[in-house]
Amino acid sequence: MSTLKVPISDSSFSAPAAPWGEHDHDSHGHVVQFYSEDRSLIQTLGNFIGTALESGDAAVVVATQSHRDALAEELKARGLNVANAMEAGRYVSLDAAETIAQIMVDGWPDEARFASHIGGVIAKVRVAAENARKSGATLMIEPRVVVFGEMVALLWAEGKHPSAIRLEQLWNDLAKTHSFSLRCAYPIGGFHLQEHSEPFLKICTEHSAVIPGESYTSLKSEAERLRNISQLQQKAQALEAEIAQRKEAQESLRQREIALRDAEQNAAMGKLAAVIAHEINNPLEVIANVFFLLRDHPSLDEHARGLARIAEEEISRVRHISNQTLAFYRESEKPISISLNNVLDGVLEIYARSLKSHGISVEKRYNGNREIFAYPVEIRQVFVNLIGNALQAMPDGGLLRVGIRDSSEVIQNSRRIGIRVNISDTGVGIPAKYRDKLFQPFVTTKAEKGTGLGLWVSRGIVQKLGGTIRFRSATIRSQIRTSFSVFFPTDEGSA
Amino acid sequence: MPSTKTATILCIDDEPTALSVRRLLLESAGYRVATAYSGEEGIRVFKSQPIDAVIMDYWLSGMDGIEAARELKRINPAIPIVVLSALTELPGESIGAADRWFLKGEDPAYLLNAISTLLESRA
Numbered sequence: 001m002s003t004l005k006v007p008i009s010d011s012s013f014s015a016p017a018a019p020w021g022e023h024d025h026d027s028h029g030h031v032v033q034f035y036s037e038d039r040s041l042i043q044t045l046g047n048f049i050g051t052a053l054e055s056g057d058a059a060v061v062v063a064t065q066s067h068r069d070a071l072a073e074e075l076k077a078r079g080l081n082v083a084n085a086m087e088a089g090r091y092v093s094l095d096a097a098e099t100i101a102q103i104m105v106d107g108w109p110d111e112a113r114f115a116s117h118i119g120g121v122i123a124k125v126r127v128a129a130e131n132a133r134k135s136g137a138t139l140m141i142e143p144r145v146v147v148f149g150e151m152v153a154l155l156w157a158e159g160k161h162p163s164a165i166r167l168e169q170l171w172n173d174l175a176k177t178h179s180f181s182l183r184c185a186y187p188i189g190g191f192h193l194q195e196h197s198e199p200f201l202k203i204c205t206e207h208s209a210v211i212p213g214e215s216y217t218s219l220k221s222e223a224e225r226l227r228n229i230s231q232l233q234q235k236a237q238a239l240e241a242e243i244a245q246r247k248e249a250q251e252s253l254r255q256r257e258i259a260l261r262d263a264e265q266n267a268a269m270g271k272l273a274a275v276i277a278h279e280i281n282n283p284l285e286v287i288a289n290v291f292f293l294l295r296d297h298p299s300l301d302e303h304a305r306g307l308a309r310i311a312e313e314e315i316s317r318v319r320h321i322s323n324q325t326l327a328f329y330r331e332s333e334k335p336i337s338i339s340l341n342n343v344l345d346g347v348l349e350i351y352a353r354s355l356k357s358h359g360i361s362v363e364k365r366y367n368g369n370r371e372i373f374a375y376p377v378e379i380r381q382v383f384v385n386l387i388g389n390a391l392q393a394m395p396d397g398g399l400l401r402v403g404i405r406d407s408s409e410v411i412q413n414s415r416r417i418g419i420r421v422n423i424s425d426t427g428v429g430i431p432a433k434y435r436d437k438l439f440q441p442f443v444t445t446k447a448e449k450g451t452g453l454g455l456w457v458s459r460g461i462v463q464k465l466g467g468t469i470r471f472r473s474a475t476i477r478s479q480i481r482t483s484f485s486v487f488f489p490t491d492e493g494s495a
Numbered sequence: 496m497p498s499t500k501t502a503t504i505l506c507i508d509d510e511p512t513a514l515s516v517r518r519l520l521l522e523s524a525g526y527r528v529a530t531a532y533s534g535e536e537g538i539r540v541f542k543s544q545p546i547d548a549v550i551m552d553y554w555l556s557g558m559d560g561i562e563a564a565r566e567l568k569r570i571n572p573a574i575p576i577v578v579l580s581a582l583t584e585l586p587g588e589s590i591g592a593a594d595r596w597f598l599k600g601e602d603p604a605y606l607l608n609a610i611s612t613l614l615e616s617r618a
Contacts, residue, residue, distance in 0.1 A: 281581035284600030
């Protein structure tokens with residue numbers, strides 16, 4: 001087999017053994033060339049096809065009409081009689097788009113059609129070249145077949161990337177049964193997206209050699225090429241950094257948009273909630289007061305008082321659901337400094353009667369007066385929920401511990417300084433089956449008595465302040481202890 | 496200061512039904528009750544007779560509840576004031592104007608309990 005080394009892009013190019021030329025006339029070579037300018041491609045192609053035809057070999061071109069026209073001009077300029085070569089059948093020029101139409105089935109390159117159509121053309125031009133040699137005075141060595149194809153480039157340009165890669169593979173398959181040297185070419189501008197890098201690499205690996213764009217191949221010395229590679233590496237580095245920055249900026253923008261949308265939605269819901277709350281709570285107060293008076297009213301008999309008590313319990317459910325649901329959306333006001341000690345005392349005061357009637361003793365451990373910036377109603381709601389749950393968990397009495405202390409906690413990989421409030425009880429505990437989903441909405445351990453919203457709402461409030469809420473339920477010395485720990489960060493990173 | 500159960504509570508609300516039922520509630524707990532339908536009227540009543548604690552609506556027509564509460568506190572800084580609101584949240588600046596605030600519709604026992612505690616702490 002001939003191992004001619006032919007300069008590709010410039011006939012005057014004399015660099016020794018230019019790496020992108022050595023596979024050109026390898027009868028099994030499958031070379032891909034990337035180019036920026038059509039003119040550069042045509043020059044290279046003129047060399048590739050021209051040299052073959054000049055040597056009495058065969059050539060097949062499957063290209064766009066404009067490239068075929070430009071190539072014809074180029075070959076003519078080289079002094080080649082293309083018409084003669086065509087007439088002899090050793091040069092065939094096919095339209096790429098028409099050929100694609102012939103080899104595709106349901107939008108996918110068909111192996112059989114490709115092998116039959118392209119394989120047939122290659123076999124034909126080889127026979128023609130052999131015949132020409134027999135009849136002429138050319139050396140009786142077996143003619144080579146060179147092929148230029150850019151169907152793959154058309155498919156790529158249409159966005160049919162998998163089809164382009166598949167077609168490259170079909171060319172490789174065809175090379176197992178036919179001997180030819182193949183050149184493919186793609187405009188490098190078609191690979192401008194980051195998502196192209198993987199298929200680009202795939203295309204390169206389907207070829208036995210890669211010819212980079214002319215900005216590289218036109219360089220004349222090894223030193224220039226090394227400089228060029230270094231420069232490209234620097235550009236790649238800078239682009240990668242810029243892409244990373246841009247992605248970060250896009251993500252940050254996306255997060256801000258989501259936050260803005262949520263805020264707008266919450267503001268709208270907040271206004272609606274305020275109106276609904278006002279309309280529900282005003283009559284609810286009157287009804288609650290009336291039934292409170294009726295349940296022990298001396299003018300009623302025991303049956304009627306019992307009915308009043310039932311009504312009162314039902315009112316309590318309405319109140320609970322209304323508060324839990326509506327409290328989630330609030331009119332936005334600035335958070336203020338509030339004393340956790342006062343909030344907890346206030347909540348314990350609310351529950352004083354129930355705690356006493358259930359035989360629950362309260363142990364308070366406040367480590368000084370601790371304040372946080374928050375919405376008073378929300379913080380109160382959190383502890384109304386937690387202390388209320390503890391109370392309901394101890395129907396037969398027990399011990400409720402309420403503690404406030406300075407603490408710290410690692411939140412999102414950074415250690416935060418803050419205040420921890422612990423609410424623990426010696427009640428019935430939390431069954432294992434609820435532990436993983438305790439903070440999900442509509443999950444309740446209290447059957448029909450609970451809304452399943454309290455802990456979900458509480459966690460939402462605490463998280464909004466950058467804090468955390470956790471629980472532990474364990475049996476210690478045959479006594480079940482359930483403890484909820486709420487951490488509010490107070491350092492600079494605090495929400 | 497009279498005993499907590501003979502104390503006089505001033506109730507201010509522009510809703511007559513709510514006011515009359517709240518009066519019954521407080522009377523059932525043994526308190527004497529004075530009423531007013533506006534902030535301005537409440538201040539007049541407050542100045543005209545001994546009052547031991549005030550329960551008032553936040554959202555009053557005319558002078559709002561917080562404005563009235565501030566004026567009452569100016570007259571007597573020691574007077575316990577409970578503000579009731581049908582809104583789920585009060586503006587931050589209103590928090591300091593009252594000693595306690597309650598969401599309307601909460602268990603009446605909490606309100607009675609809070610009044611009792613406030614009166615005891617000032618007894």
